[in-house]
Amino acid sequence: MQEQSFPGSHPALNQPIDELALAEIKSAILTKLRLAIGKDAGMATKRDWYKAAALALRDRIVHRWLMAEKQSYDEGRKRVYYLSLEFLIGRLFTDALNNMGLLPVFEAALGDLGVGLGELRKCEPDAALGNGGLGRLAACFMESMATLAIPAIGYGIRYDFGLFRQIIAHGWQHEYPDEWLGCGNPWEFQRPEVVYNIHFGGHVEHSDDRGRDRATWHPAETVEAMAYDTPIVGWRGQHVNALRLWSAHAPDPLKLDIFNSGDYLGAVAEEARAESICKFLYPNDESAAGRELRLRQEYFFVSASLQDLVKRHLAADGQLRSLASKVAVQLNDTHPSLAVTELMRILVDLHNFRWDEAWKITVATLSYTNHTLLPEALETWPVELFERLLPRNLEIIYRINVAHLALADQRCPGDIDFRASVSLIDEKSGRRVRMGQLAFVGSHRINGVSAMHSDLMKETVFNDLNHLYPGRITNKTNGITFRRWLMLANPGLTDLIREACGEAVLDDFSRFEHLEARASDNSFQQRFRGVKHQNKLALARLIAERNNIMVDPSALFDVQIKRIHEYKRQLLNILEAVALYQAIKDEPQRNWVPRVKIFAGKAAASYRYAKLIIKLINDVAEIVNNDPDIAGRLKVVFLADYNVSLAEMIIPAADLSEQISTAGMEASGTGNMKLALNGALTIGTLDGANIEIRDHVGEENIAIFGMEAGDVMIRRKQGLDASDVIGRSPRLARAISAIESGAFSPDDRTRFQSIGHALRYLDHYMVSADFDSYYDAQRGIDARWQVMPAWTRASILNVARMPWFSSDRTIREYAEEIWNVPVHPASPRLLQEPGAQRGATR
Numbered sequence: 069m070q071e072q073s074f075p076g077s078h079p080a081l082n083q084p085i086d087e088l089a090l091a092e093i094k095s096a097i098l099t100k101l102r103l104a105i106g107k108d109a110g111m112a113t114k115r116d117w118y119k120a121a122a123l124a125l126r127d128r129i130v131h132r133w134l135m136a137e138k139q140s141y142d143e144g145r146k147r148v149y150y151l152s153l154e155f156l157i158g159r160l161f162t163d164a165l166n167n168m169g170l171l172p173v174f175e176a177a178l179g180d181l182g183v184g185l186g187e188l189r190k191c192e193p194d195a196a197l198g199n200g201g202l203g204r205l206a207a208c209f210m211e212s213m214a215t216l217a218i219p220a221i222g223y224g225i226r227y228d229f230g231l232f233r234q235i236i237a238h239g240w241q242h243e244y245p246d247e248w249l250g251c252g253n254p255w256e257f258q259r260p261e262v263v264y265n266i267h268f269g270g271h272v273e274h275s276d277d278r279g280r281d282r283a284t285w286h287p288a289e290t291v292e293a294m295a296y297d298t299p300i301v302g303w304r305g306q307h308v309n310a311l312r313l314w315s316a317h318a319p320d321p322l323k324l325d326i327f328n329s330g331d332y333l334g335a336v337a338e339e340a341r342a343e344s345i346c347k348f349l350y351p352n353d354e355s356a357a358g359r360e361l362r363l364r365q366e367y368f369f370v371s372a373s374l375q376d377l378v379k380r381h382l383a384a385d386g387q388l389r390s391l392a393s394k395v396a397v398q399l400n401d402t403h404p405s406l407a408v409t410e411l412m413r414i415l416v417d418l419h420n421f422r423w424d425e426a427w428k429i430t431v432a433t434l435s436y437t438n439h440t441l442l443p444e445a446l447e448t449w450p451v452e453l454f455e456r457l458l459p460r461n462l463e464i465i466y467r468i469n470v471a472h473l474a475l476a477d478q479r480c481p482g483d484i485d486f487r488a489s490v491s492l493i494d495e496k497s498g499r500r501v502r503m504g505q506l507a508f509v510g511s512h513r514i515n516g517v518s519a520m521h522s523d524l525m526k527e528t529v530f531n532d533l534n535h536l537y538p539g540r541i542t543n544k545t546n547g548i549t550f551r552r553w554l555m556l557a558n559p560g561l562t563d564l565i566r567e568a569c570g571e572a573v574l575d576d577f578s579r580f581e582h583l584e585a586r587a588s589d590n591s592f593q594q595r596f597r598g599v600k601h602q603n604k605l606a607l608a609r610l611i612a613e614r615n616n617i618m619v620d621p622s623a624l625f626d627v628q629i630k631r632i633h634e635y636k637r638q639l640l641n642i643l644e645a646v647a648l649y650q651a652i653k654d655e656p657q658r659n660w661v662p663r664v665k666i667f668a669g670k671a672a673a674s675y676r677y678a679k680l681i682i683k684l685i686n687d688v689a690e691i692v693n694n695d696p697d698i699a700g701r702l703k704v705v706f707l708a709d710y711n712v713s714l715a716e717m718i719i720p721a722a723d724l725s726e727q728i729s730t731a732g733m734e735a736s737g738t739g740n741m742k743l744a745l746n747g748a749l750t751i752g753t754l755d756g757a758n759i760e761i762r763d764h765v766g767e768e769n770i771a772i773f774g775m776e777a778g779d780v781m782i783r784r785k786q787g788l789d790a791s792d793v794i795g796r797s798p799r800l801a802r803a804i805s806a807i808e809s810g811a812f813s814p815d816d817r818t819r820f821q822s823i824g825h826a827l828r829y830l831d832h833y834m835v836s837a838d839f840d841s842y843y844d845a846q847r848g849i850d851a852r853w854q855v856m857p858a859w860t861r862a863s864i865l866n867v868a869r870m871p872w873f874s875s876d877r878t879i880r881e882y883a884e885e886i887w888n889v890p891v892h893p894a895s896p897r898l899l900q901e902p903g904a905q906r907g908a909t910r
Contacts, residue, residue, distance in 0.1 A: 085173050093177040096124040109181070115251060117183045118191035121174065122161055122254040126299070129164060133299045133308035140219035141384055146393070146889045148213065148220040149377050151370065151407060152206040152400035154349065155224050155311060156198025158712025160255050162189055166556055168305040194711040196230020196248040199349065199670070200631040201738050202439055204712065206400055208549040208738070212875040214302030214309045217892035218883060223373035225365060226296050226313035231349045234670050234709040239686030243673045255298045262295035264375045266368050272460050283417055285460040291342045292317045293372035303551055314372045316345035352674045363449055363457055370406045378414055388419055392432035396887035399436045399511065402447045405503040407434060408468070408510030409461040417460070423467070435886050436507040436514045437544070439735050441524055442635070446504035448494060454501050465492055465501060472509050479536055489532040508533050508540070513886045515544045517736035518757040524732060524777065544882055545760055546736040547875035550577060553742045558720040560599035561746065561867070568592070575893070583868035593860040600721070600747060607721035611705055617693055619703050623662035624853050627743065628726035629710060629718055632671040632678040635733040639823070640835045641665065641726055642685050644843055645704055646812070647803040649692050656697055661850040664703045666718065668710035682706065684820055687812045720746045724849060727752030728842065730833045732777030741873040747863040751845055753838070765869045769862040773845035774838040783837060789829050790836035800839045804828065
């Protein structure tokens with residue numbers, strides 16, 4: 069992979085590197101190499117050098133970490149606990165170096181020792197702890213909480229293999245374990261003294277305790293949760309928080325009597341069952357065993373996290389009645405919804421709180437972020453599974469539901485449909501526990517992640533609950549951390565911005581507005597295009613290395629990078645590519661704009677239709693890229709195994725950002741923000757945060773097409789048959805016919821007939837319905853590209869008007885309006901004071 073240079077993104081870079089600091093860092097790296105790695109410099113591999121440098125950096129982070137932790141407890145500050153099943157943190161080495169202000173001195177020190185920082189960066193695997201936007205959002209939020217000096221801990225699972233490593237073979241996706249921990253992880257601290265018992269199964273015994281019902285859970289199985297801590301560094305290293313991940317183990321890892329009897333596999337069966345909890349993110353839930361494992365995962369990390377934060381609070385405050393005033397717990401999506409019942413269980417069963425008081429504390433402590441309007445994505449679990457696996461939690465759900473339904477009866481007397489709609493138990497689909505409803509009822513605030521999403525929550529999935537609990541739903545539009553997605557990912561553009569806006573822009577993103585004055589300046593435009601061209605050259609080299617496809621860096625780089633899902637509409641994108649290919653074949657003499665369509669993303673292992681779409685993309689690429697009539701004017705590329713590091717290469721090189729989800733189905737999106745921040749123009753529907761991006765960058769600097777959410781709802785009510793729109797569009801009909809007839813799959817002419825059938829008769833995601841609008845918008849993009857000064861001006865204005873989409877802004881809103889915690893952003897003076905740069909290395 070072509071490595072980028074690293075940004076001069078810190079004020080300390082404008083000062084000469086202190087020789088004493090340089091010598092100190094070199095000595096620290098060599099000491100770690102010898103004493104921690106056990107290697108001499110002459111025998112060390114690049115991976116050895118990486119680990120030594122990472123450990124030397126970690127030592128310097130730990131000092132800030134311990135100091136920040138002590139200070140927040142001494143001051144009695146309220147703490148935030150962020151519960152998420154995903155944390156897609158990517159590589160930490162250069163991120164931490166940049167935020168600590170130590171990137172230049174480490175780069176110089178390593179250079180003096182004969183190794184390059186860029187080479188060492190490749191030795192660090194991407195932490196395989198997430199799937200896509202949900203996990204990356206959690207990572208951005210953790211960095212912003214540290215930047216704003218909010219005392220916080222992120223809680224999740226330490227997956228051994230994460231999601232999966234995606235291999236594309238003959239155009240098909242294949243899944244393999246992602247062994248990100250195979251060579252160790254220098255960033256984490258194992259905490260063997262921090263262990264909690266997590267119970268499953270068994271039965272609940274009830275007794276009378278002086279007129280109060282006392283529940284005692286007698287579990288059939290106990291699993292131990294052990295903590296691993298990773299420091300998350302905020303900007304300028306002012307504050308460091310922890311990401312605490314749980315690993316699962318059996319209390320008795322080896323049954324010695326069984327082993328000695330000769331049953332060697334049976335002797336470790338309990339340990340294998342326990343460890344399965346943290347093997348993979350999102351195990352396939354098509355089987356009953358897979359569904360049970362998912363529920364075990366969710367309860368495992370929720371119970372461990374709540375036990376941990378309660379213990380921390382008791383150590384600091386001595387009593388639990390103050391919990392809500394000292395603790396804010398944010399549930400990232402429905403996966404941690406069991407926090408509602410588990411906190412009640414801890415308060416009522418373990419700490420003897422009366423039910424009503426415990427419920428007030430629980431609701432005041434918890435808040436819930438919803439990420440989807442898809443009813444099927446709001447998790448539900450069979451009551452039978454719950455009863456067998458979590459009997460006490462199911463009892464608590466029933467009791468919560470009794471009071472909840474009583475309120476529903478008061479609000480809408482005799483309305484059976486309303487009662488059924490808000491109930492925590494879905495009685496119509498085989499009796500299932502509704503996790504989205506549970507999180508809603510048990511939280512004092514429920515937030516959507518874009519203005520449109522939050523409004524639609526009130527009108528659709530949570531309409532009746534919003535009527536029952538008015539005022540709970542609020543909006544917190546997502547954001548991204550500019551330190552990762554601009555300063556590190558795009559150093560050339562960062563330097564241009566610093567020059568145009570001043571060094572203070574690194575701390576005050578509102579200063580981006582100064583770019584607007586340079587947007588029409590010919591000289592600045594040329595330099596801006598020069599930065600983009602260098603980024604495209606780097607990506608073109610990567611495409612050649614990985615896919616053996618040669619692409620022209622002067623072509624329009626058209627990018628769609630996200631999880632493969634029908635509502636994301638990669639199918640619409642590749643359908644347009646087929647139509648464009650046919651148009652070029654028809655008129656090869658025409659002056660077509662050269663275009664490279666770049667796809668990346670993973671389909672869930674059990675999502676067969678999404679995997680078929682990946683195959684279609686690769687089959688179309690095989691035909692188009694090798695057709696001499698096209699002469700390279702259209703290329704299609706699918707980059708395998710999409711992760712944070714690959715995104716950091718693609719995003720700075722993108723000219724066009726595909727945000728083309730079916731209107732009303734994308735909650736927010738953050739890829740749209742990253743791409744616009746790096747100067748890509750957006751082509752998209754009025755969906756998710758696209759609406760707010762349009763409002764900020766200006767209608768003239770974005771390409772909007774297709775139906776709006778209301779139009780989609782109306783058309784769906786009319787039916788999913790798209791014969792009408794196909795009949796009116798010869799271009800669409802021809803493209804669909806080519807796909808379903810096998811023009812792109814000559815080895816299997818029937819391979820894509822199911823896709824053709826869906827496009828014709830089951831157009832749930834409005835691919836056919838929106839096709840003509842999308843195709844016309846793309847030809848408008850072609851026309852704009854041919855007037856490069858105007859295109860560049862729009863690109864610069866996209867960058868200039870993106871500061872509102874910083875995750876710092878989002879976290880400020882959470883802190884002020886949901887968590888009630890103060891923020892303390894880093895002061896630019898911290899690393900400008902005499903001796904500060906050298907002191908930071910001690």
